[in-house]
Amino acid sequence: MALTDYVRDMRGCSRCSSCKWVPFNQVKSWRNAMNCPAITRFNFHAYSGSGKMNMGLSHLQGRSELTEGAADIIYHCQLCGACEVSCKVYRDDIDLTDVLLELRATCVEEGQLMVEHMAMLDFLKRDDNPLGEPKSTRGDWTEGLGLKDINREPADVMFHAGCRFSYDPDLREIVRGTARLLQSSGAVVGVAGGEESCCGGRVYELGYRGEAANYAEDMLSRVKASGATTLVTGCSDCYAHFKYAYPRIGKELPVEVLHVTEYLDRAITEGRLRLRDSVPMKVTYHDPCHLGRMSEPFICDWEGDKLLRPMSLKRTGKGGIYDPPRRVLSSIPGVRLEEMERIREYSWCCGAGGGVLECDPEFAAWTAGERLQEAISTGAEAMVTACPWCERLFKDAAGESGLDLPVYDITQIVLRSTGTR
Ligand code: SF4
Numbered sequence: 008m009a010l011t012d013y014v015r016d017m018r019g020c021s022r023c024s025s026c027k028w029v030p031f032n033q034v035k036s037w038r039n040a041m042n043c044p045a046i047t048r049f050n051f052h053a054y055s056g057s058g059k060m061n062m063g064l065s066h067l068q069g070r071s072e073l074t075e076g077a078a079d080i081i082y083h084c085q086l087c088g089a090c091e092v093s094c095k096v097y098r099d100d101i102d103l104t105d106v107l108l109e110l111r112a113t114c115v116e117e118g119q120l121m122v123e124h125m126a127m128l129d130f131l132k133r134d135d136n137p138l139g140e141p142k143s144t145r146g147d148w149t150e151g152l153g154l155k156d157i158n159r160e161p162a163d164v165m166f167h168a169g170c171r172f173s174y175d176p177d178l179r180e181i182v183r184g185t186a187r188l189l190q191s192s193g194a195v196v197g198v199a200g201g202e203e204s205c206c207g208g209r210v211y212e213l214g215y216r217g218e219a220a221n222y223a224e225d226m227l228s229r230v231k232a233s234g235a236t237t238l239v240t241g242c243s244d245c246y247a248h249f250k251y252a253y254p255r256i257g258k259e260l261p262v263e264v265l266h267v268t269e270y271l272d273r274a275i276t277e278g279r280l281r282l283r284d285s286v287p288m289k290v291t292y293h294d295p296c297h298l299g300r301m302s303e304p305f306i307c308d309w310e311g312d313k314l315l316r317p318m319s320l321k322r323t324g325k326g327g328i329y330d331p332p333r334r335v336l337s338s339i340p341g342v343r344l345e346e347m348e349r350i351r352e353y354s355w356c357c358g359a360g361g362g363v364l365e366c367d368p369e370f371a372a373w374t375a376g377e378r379l380q381e382a383i384s385t386g387a388e389a390m391v392t393a394c395p396w397c398e399r400l401f402k403d404a405a406g407e408s409g410l411d412l413p414v415y416d417i418t419q420i421v422l423r424s425t426g427t428r
């Protein structure tokens with residue numbers, strides 16, 4: 008697909024501005040009524056989903072250039088997908104996120120690149136990860152866990168750690184704990200270790216289509232060669248790209264792809280994982296955008312007028328993963344879940360996605376701070392989530408802004424309850 012394939016979508020925008028707000032029947036308070044970090048922060052129409060659609064149409068019609076300033080606005084967006092959910096509630100069938108992705112691919116084609124992203128792209132070229140860490144140490148987190156080497160030994164479950172979990176020293180115990188939980192459920196678990204690569208999600212979102220296809224091809228061949236029947240990841244970004252982006256670029260993985268919350272939910276329900284110990288804690292749960300609305304698989308193969316497209320073929324955000332993490336939390340003795348005002352497909356983004364963490368860390372931290380305040384207002388003692396990018400940003404933003412709220416990965420709470428060592 009290309010930007011030209013979305014003229015109908017861009018023309019369909021009436022500038023009603025519904026994409027800036029949580030759908031009104033879901034709003035609980037004025038404080039938490041907005042859904043789009045970009046328009047909320049910068050308060051200028053161009054930053055909204057609609058504004059970017061108007062820019063795309065204007066560019067295609069030759070009325071404006073994709074200037075450096077335009078690219079700056081296009082990349083000041085977490086690609087969180089909230090605008091599309093709201094637009095589809097109120098308007099007809101506009102595939103807003105697709106337009107945002109095509110706009111970025113057009114920026115790359117026309118050479119309007121963000122200098123702030125160049126270091127990350129160099130890191131990816133050099134070491135297959137966006138963090139600048141050496142490829143040779145990628146598998147260090149697995150030491151002593153007895154995991155199978157998926158490149159040489161058979162396993163039922165292939166566990167993909169992802170870049171952030173593989174390298175972030177503050178999150179190392181989380182990824183090690185996740186692997187131990189998978190093992191405790193009775194699965195033979197394998198990892199690619201030092202041969203694992205980035206899923207390609209960041210480059211896909213930034214509009215570097217060729218690089219994204221190469222990463223997807225690499226992953227596809229590794230999965231095929233492994234013989235595993237299930238691929239599990241604890242990273243919501245990787246999960247969304249396996250489920251949403253890979254099929255769109257013709258690289259669908261020939262195995263069952265599960266986020267760790269889905270895997271644990273199943274293992275607990277089937278009695279393969281026993282939650283024994285009480286974890287007395289009042290928590291709130293943050294839905295990562297990439298585990299929620301952005302993971303909904305979607306191939307737009309409808310050729311007629313979108314006004315006539317059946318609801319079952321629309322991407323509304325409802326197909327994301329919302330119930331498994333909540334079921335897991337509710338099955339842990341002692342845990343009490345207090346919901347925030349913006350949840351499930353109406354959730355507010357953590358701020359890290361779409362390349363924003365790399366191009367404007369201050370905007371990313373502000374977005375996270377907004378969410379932390381919403382979480383604190385529930386009276387919860389801690390925030391639980393299910394994505395290492397959210398966790399990293401929330402921990403940093405809490406430290407910098409003095410917002411005192413511990414942040415946990417959901418697997419840490421499960422681990423405590425199972426007593427797994
Ligand atoms: S909700 Fe949809 S139609 Fe309304 S302004 Fe936003 S993108 Fe345009």
Ligand code: SF4
Nearest residue numbers: 043084085087088090
């Ligand atoms: S994807 Fe998210 S940040 Fe980007 S315009 Fe839409 S709601 Fe705003």
